[in-house]
Amino acid sequence: MRLLTSMMLAMFCNMNSHAQQLNIIPEPVSMQVHSGTLALGQDISWTTDVKSASLSLAKAQLEADCRKNITGLNTTNISLTLLKKEDSGIGAEGYLLEIDKDGIHISANKENGLFYGLQTVRQLLVTPDVPYLTIRDYPVVGWRGMMLDVSRHFFTKAEVMRYVDEIAAYKFNVLHWHLTDDGGWRIEIKSYPKLTEVGAWCVEKYGYYGEFSAPGKDAKYNYGGFYTQQDIKDIVQYAKAQYVDILPEIDIPGHSMAAVVAYPELSGTKDAVNYKVYSGEKGFMDWTDHGIVARYDNTLNPAKPEVYKFLDKVFGEVAGLFPFGYIHVGGDECAKNYWQKDPNVTALMQKEKLKNYEEVQAYFEKKVEAIVASKGKKLIGWDEILEGGVAPNATIMSWRGEKGGIEAARLKHQVVMTPNNYVYIDYVQGNKYMESKVYENLRLKKVYAFNPVPAGVDPAYVLGGQANLWTEQIFDFSKVEYMTWPRGLAVAESLWSPASKKDWPRFVEKVEQHMKLLDRDTVNYAPCMYEPDVTLQSGVCTFIPEIDGLEMHYSVDNSFPDIKSLLYKGPFVLPEDAVMLRVVSFKKGRPVGRIISIPVAELKKG
Ligand code: ACM
DSSP: OHHHHHHHHHHHHHHHHHHTOOOOSSOOSEEEEEEEEEEOOSEEEEEEOOOSSTTHHHHHHHHHHHHHHOOOOSEEEEEEEEOSSOOTTTTTTOEEEEEETTEEEEEESSHHHHHHHHHHHHHHTTSSEEEEEEEEEOOSOSEEEEEEEOSSSOOOHHHHHHHHHHHHTTTOOEEEEEOEETTEEOBOOTTSTHHHHTTTEEOOOOSOTTSBOOOOTTOOOOEEOOBOHHHHHHHHHHHHTTTOEEEEEEEESSSOHHHHHHOGGGSSOGGGGGOOOOOSBSOSEEEETTEEEESSOOSOOTTOHHHHHHHHHHHHHHHHHOOSSEEEEEOOSOOOHHHHTOHHHHHHHHHHTOOSHHHHHHHHHHHHHHHHHHTTOEEEEEGGGGTTSOOTTOEEEEOSSSHHHHHHHHTTOOEEEOOHHHHBTTSBOSOTTTSOOOSOBOOHHHHHTOOSSOTTSOGGGEEEEEEEEOOTTOOSHHHHHHHHTTHHHHHHHHHHSOGGGOOHHHHHHHHHHHHHHHHHTTOOOOOGGGSOEEEEETTEEEEEOSSSSOEEEEESSSSOOOTTSEEOOSOEEOOTTOOEEEEEEEETTEEEEEEEEEEHHHHHHO
């Protein structure tokens, strides 16, 4: 009888653990599910030997989640324990999680690990009971970053804090904050107040950034904003409570129009006194086959001593605000055409024996590295800083694919991998006829294939990886979320879970469950994985779904398709006079994603 009972229990547990798959993102390194389940209650009783208040925010978040999902009246016991004897296998960020009849037990070498254990538990508190289990978990890389551009569009202090909440829940630990660019200077610098009095404001425009009409003479430069030094301290402290370091970026010597407008003497161009902060108007830069040509000089001039005096002050204040060990100094996409016409730059080249303009930028970067080092910080920059001779201790952020990272590691420099072809989450993530116009596509499946340690790189030099969210076409915070999720989930799993644990079909199932959590928490996300790409070639229309198991129905008669509309069975001839193609997906008979509407004239253009 006992045997029968335990067999039945085991069967139930198998069924149960199958029916109630554990949808943890990122996937833990190892997890064993045991017989038995723990009934959860709304109230939590904490047992902990962590003395400081450092985990109080995480505990409060977990309690709030529990109240949202769990109705059980009994109490859930959770213990948090710092290991007396270090478990060297799980490192500083790993954790051990045990769920048994007595409750939920998290242990770790460090508080960071307890925090990540709590994030995993938050994802388990979605059903009335959880199976007994054992998890042993730790990340594959130590730098798990997300970059947010707040220059092209400004996001408030509260929105940045919310973004921290969202990424920390998926075990990201760096927020790279792109604070300055042509479109706005966002950080208060007390020794140069015009940076934010003038440089933080542009003209409010809507449509496609980069193609806006030129602001008229009376246009109001009152759109934007900035963070006071107190705001920054608050955000840094808030992020620290969630084990997120903030990496500030001051993007120089290119991308500096906002600074040049505030202080034209930083430029080598006399006309800079007439410049305005960039509002996204057409014709600011030319992207030619031979490089970038600036129509307006948006660079800091490398031959001017006052530029280095300025940078010394700026980086002094930045270093005082951000405890993280690195400062990002940009270095990307610096147009050299104004330097080529500048006699002071020519004189500098002669004096310093610089052979070309890449070497001029390298000269600049080396001076910047010395300034950054004098403030006790390490320099990190975009992969352009490799050109012309890299500064001795620079860390490289590889964005133009993986090649910069591979080269930097070969030169024995540390790297953070942010290759645009895998993790530029400003790129279009779904059907291109439906999404904001950006020049490249990057679907969830491709992001999921991201490997922060690509073949050909010595892993010893790879600090980790990061996704980058540029915000030219992102006008509000809801769109920030839309572009981040669910692709951020794919990045999170790529940066934390071993490659052997990655499984695309299973990941898609987990994403579907996490979409419910995002709904619960009113976090916006894109349903693009349900929406096929559509091509038209020689009159034949093809749908290319991103995930398996979709039934795609469509209309060519200007109606809104439903489950009774034409079922896509393979490439078909589009009726000659059709003007609108509409597609909608179903999964197991239920509508998923949105109706895609594509004017046939657009489809014909390709
Ligand atoms: C970059 O995307 N310009 C770093």
